[in-house]
């Protein structure tokens with residue numbers, strides 16, 4: 564067994580303000596990495612700049628991170644951070660700005676290298692990263708993963724380097740500004756992290772503690788999520804479940820629903836959570852070990868796998884897949900030994916194609 568979680572996590576109301584000293588301890592001049600709009604609207608950006616000001620730190624803002632961030636945007640932000648002599652990075656937003664901030668922190672620390680270094684298997688330094696999540700889905704605030712869009716390959720791919728944020732500052736008040744689509748997509752992403760991390764081959768006793776507790780928490784708000792009646796308490800629970808999912812996948816990685824989602828997102832524009840949810844029901848239904856499957860369903864509060872699949876069907880709208888996409892996507896997984904090694908049982912095109920019907 565192994566357990567490694569170097570991120571210092573604080574989660575409470577007015578968290579950024581209360582932990583301004585921890586934020587300021589990361590450097591003198593921050594590169595704030597965020598999306599175009601939401602961090603201005605939900606108050607997270609002003610909380611961060613107020614905290615930096617209170618600690619006499621300076622900052623520059625890069626606010627052009629798109630959903631499913633591209634390598635091109637990462638390089639543009641890194642150039643801005645280098646020019647402005649920034650020495651730490653703060654990612655504010657959903658998984659897109661948080662993932663981007665990790666790759667940007669690596670590129671700033673290695674100014675002589677081009678973007679190819681992101682996918683090289685070598686040890687490299689990076690600037691310290693702080694994460695201020697404003698969605699509760701990806702868990703990126705506590706994972707070492709950074710998933711970027713590679714246009715030349717028409718898909719998304721995790722960079723080769725593991726970069727944990729030094730600090731995660733979480734305040735669930737930001738979540739209340741999410742649209743229904745973002746809420747549902749991020750909730751399903753967390754559900755996929757928790758479920759996949761419990762069922763993949765690399766799961767162990769420690770990682771399963773986080774997966775199963777996260778699933779139990781997820782089950783507590785599932786009815787209100789479906790009925791669009793989320794309370795302030797539900798958002799708190801969702802944040803906890805999200806972080807537990809992040810801690811679990813930091814140890815186990817993800818399984819087939821995530822692997823299959825990347826090409827789907829690229830080709831259909833489906834959000835990350837919806838693309839993962841597309842095959843999550845099938846993944847659970849055709850999972851071979853009935854005891855582990857029952858653990859997942861019991862923790863969530865579903866009596867049968869059919870109930871689980873029906874719930875997902877009601878919650879998300881599955882995208883239309885263009886001709887040939889499914890076959891290409893499945894083939895890319897079957898031919899990837901690392902992906903196949905995540906599954907403890909036999910898998911082939913025929914079995915995986917059954918996922919489509921769920």
Ligand code: NAP
Nearest residue numbers: 598599600601631657658659697698701703706708740741
């Ligand atoms: P996102 O792409 O970061 O954001 C989706 C949308 O939600 C954007 O339009 C964003 O607006 C908006 N938004 C964010 N927070 C908001 C708030 N509090 N109120 C209102 N709107 C808000 O979505 P995400 O699902 O969190 O992240 C998905 C990305 O994370 C994908 O690239 C995925 O591959 C990655 N991911 C990473 C990990 C990991 O372990 N590192 C795990 C799973 C997924 P703005 O653009 O204006 O900010």
Ligand code: ZN
Nearest residue numbers: 701752835839
């Ligand atoms: Zn995910």
